[in-house]
Amino acid sequence: MLPRCAISVCHVFVLVLCLSSAEDFDWTKNDHGSFYYGTFPAGFSWGAGSSAYQTEGAWDKDGKGLSIWDVFSHKKGKIQQNDTGDLSCEGYHKIKDDVGLMKELKLNHYRFSISWPRLIPTGIKSDHINEKGIQYYNELIDHLLENKITPIVTLYHWDLPQFLQERYGGWQNISMVNHFNEFANLCFERFGNRIKYWMTFNNPWSVAVEGYETGEHAPGLRLRGTGAYKAAHHIIKAHAKVWHTYDTQWRAKQKGLVGISLSGDWGEPVDITNQKDIEAAERYVQFYLGWFATPIFHGDYPQVMKDFIGRKSVQQGLGTSRLPSFSPQEKSYIKGTCDFLGVGHFTTRYITQKNHPSARSSSSYFTDRDLAELVDPRWPDPGSEWLYSVPWGFRRLLNFVKSQYGNPMIYVTENGVSEKMLCTELCDDWRIQYFKDYTNEMLKAIKDGVNVKGYTAWSLLDKFEWDEGYSERFGLYYVDFKNKNKPRYPKASVQFYKRIISSNGFPNQREVENWRRKAVETCSTSNQLLAAEEQRSTAANILRLIHDPLTSHMEMVTEIVVPTVCTLSILLSAVFLMFLLRRRN
Numbered sequence: 159m160l161p162r163c164a165i166s167v168c169h170v171f172v173l174v175l176c177l178s179s180a181e182d183f184d185w186t187k188n189d190h191g192s193f194y195y196g197t198f199p200a201g202f203s204w205g206a207g208s209s210a211y212q213t214e215g216a217w218d219k220d221g222k223g224l225s226i227w228d229v230f231s232h233k234k235g236k237i238q239q240n241d242t243g244d245l246s247c248e249g250y251h252k253i254k255d256d257v258g259l260m261k262e263l264k265l266n267h268y269r270f271s272i273s274w275p276r277l278i279p280t281g282i283k284s285d286h287i288n289e290k291g292i293q294y295y296n297e298l299i300d301h302l303l304e305n306k307i308t309p310i311v312t313l314y315h316w317d318l319p320q321f322l323q324e325r326y327g328g329w330q331n332i333s334m335v336n337h338f339n340e341f342a343n344l345c346f347e348r349f350g351n352r353i354k355y356w357m358t359f360n361n362p363w364s365v366a367v368e369g370y371e372t373g374e375h376a377p378g379l380r381l382r383g384t385g386a387y388k389a390a391h392h393i394i395k396a397h398a399k400v401w402h403t404y405d406t407q408w409r410a411k412q413k414g415l416v417g418i419s420l421s422g423d424w425g426e427p428v429d430i431t432n433q434k435d436i437e438a439a440e441r442y443v444q445f446y447l448g449w450f451a452t453p454i455f456h457g458d459y460p461q462v463m464k465d466f467i468g469r470k471s472v473q474q475g476l477g478t479s480r481l482p483s484f485s486p487q488e489k490s491y492i493k494g495t496c497d498f499l500g501v502g503h504f505t506t507r508y509i510t511q512k513n514h515p516s517a518r519s520s521s522s523y524f525t526d527r528d529l530a531e532l533v534d535p536r537w538p539d540p541g542s543e544w545l546y547s548v549p550w551g552f553r554r555l556l557n558f559v560k561s562q563y564g565n566p567m568i569y570v571t572e573n574g575v576s577e578k579m580l581c582t583e584l585c586d587d588w589r590i591q592y593f594k595d596y597t598n599e600m601l602k603a604i605k606d607g608v609n610v611k612g613y614t615a616w617s618l619l620d621k622f623e624w625d626e627g628y629s630e631r632f633g634l635y636y637v638d639f640k641n642k643n644k645p646r647y648p649k650a651s652v653q654f655y656k657r658i659i660s661s662n663g664f665p666n667q668r669e670v671e672n673w674r675r676k677a678v679e680t681c682s683t684s685n686q687l688l689a690a691e692e693q694r695s696t697a698a699n700i701l702r703l704i705h706d707p708l709t710s711h712m713e714m715v716t717e718i719v720v721p722t723v724c725t726l727s728i729l730l731s732a733v734f735l736m737f738l739l740r741r742r743n
């Protein structure tokens with residue numbers, strides 16, 4: 159890691175050199191330390207988000223089909239503690255409660271996703287449509303609208319119908335384009351009279367890389383060096399097709415917008431006097447957000463991806479690039495298929511140039527980029543291992559989007575921070591700090607001229623955090639997953655976020671500090687409530703164990719007998735070994 163002074167000198171230069179493409183943003187005046195007091199444009203939309211698999215539960219209820227996440231999470235060893243989304247927050251049964259929480263926050267919008275297999279159990283529309291699933295989303299949408307909360311809907315937040323995975327290989331297969339289009343068309347038909355903001359995909363980068371390259375996410379495939387590119391190629395085509403379907407069949411009548419939600423970390427060069435680091439940092443962002451945004455806004459993959467993957471493929475003796483290509487017709491079909499861009503952003507990395515050997519056996523999305531990622535150890539990292547709080551990176555990413563893609567309309571679709579596993583602390587001071595600083599950098603970006611129309615705090619509730627199970631909590635509201643009723647408790651950040659919303663920004667220093675003080679004061683009462691409730695449910699569990707001899711016996715075997723026997727065996731083996739060794743000597 160670079161010394162502190164080198165890094166800050168870097169920042170001055172990087173602003174000039176790193177992204178010469180930015181026209182209006184004055185990179186030299188990007189003062190990381192200063193806080194900007196002021197308000198957001200009138201009509202700015204404040205929201206919170208969730209996704210179907212992460213919160214709904216009811217995985218096998220009312221005719222829902224299996225998704226790849228149902229199957230993946232039920233396989234042992236894939237998810238922390240072998241958690242599943244079977245029940246999660248039971249959001250499926252708690253529409254009224256959850257809309258109540260949104261009202262408490264005075265949200266303008268709520269972002270959620272529709273579970274494809276809940277509507278079409280096999281994923282193939284001609285097979286069967288599950289009216290009960292339709293009914294659930296109708297109720298949710300109607301209830302939101304009755305409460306003046308605008309629904310923003312994602313069509314694909316990672317829960318592909320399992321049948322499509324088994325039959326066709328999921329996103330490795332081009333046939334997904336038509337199946338997804340049929341699903342989207344059904345949603346437009348049934349919900350489009352009330353939904354005006356649609357997003358085709360959420361974070362396709364994760365779907366492609368973690369689903370088909372590293373295998374950390376469902377469907378868990380490890381097709382290194384090819385799988386992610388192929389999946390992304392089909393996803394981009396599917397996105398474009400759905401946009402055209404809306405444009406030609408529904409737009410005139412329904413007057414909504416169709417976009418996509420892309421994720422992107424910011425990449426900052428380690429040494430801004432080093433042209434190679436500057437290029438590596440730009441490459442990092444192009445391989446991340448640019449991979450999807452460039453085709454959608456400009457019709458083709460970023461030149462740097464075509465160059466790097468193409469060159470490595472040749473060195474590996476392949477006849478064609480591992481990065482698929484679009485035909486001229488496809489390019490013009492895909493270009494411009496975005497009415498607004500959803501941006502999900504959490505963190506930043508320092509980037510330096512690093513050559514990776516191009517051996518075929520070690521080819522992967524990661525080595526194709528020829529770079530290394532670094533972090534500053536002083537960056538706060540309260541929760542997820544990958545999530546460092548670096549607010550200034552957010553302003554730069556937003557300015558990057560403005561300069562690269564013609565200043566599109568942006569909705570921030572995800573931004574937030576988690577806390578670690580055993581934390582039952584509702585006084586989440588660090589989350590207050592994160593939201594305060596990140597939304598402030600967004601305000602600065604708006605002053606820079608970036609066209610941000612709304613912000614979605616991630617997430618409304620603690621929920622199933624993919625391969626991390628329930629061990630990472632992103633919620634504004636704490637969910638007690640051990641309690642079968644899954645009660646929700648407000649964290650301090652609820653009070654703080656509410657103030658930002660009602661003031662539409664940050665009026666002045668004294669007031670903002672007051673908000674924070676009050677938020678932390680009130681949360682200690684909620685903390686006591688939660689502690690009392692947890693004690694009560696632990697006592698109830700003990701009573702249940704005493705009264706239920708079979709469960710009690712089973713749990714005693716797994717929780718007491720097995721660990722005790724194991725520990726004793728290890729101890730005995732150690733003693734025996736020592737005895738043998740002594741005898742030898």
Ligand code: NOJ
Pocket residue numbers: 209212360361421502572623632
């Ligand atoms: C992005 C994903 O879209 C979301 O589902 C997840 O909870 C966050 N990242 C945090 O990891």
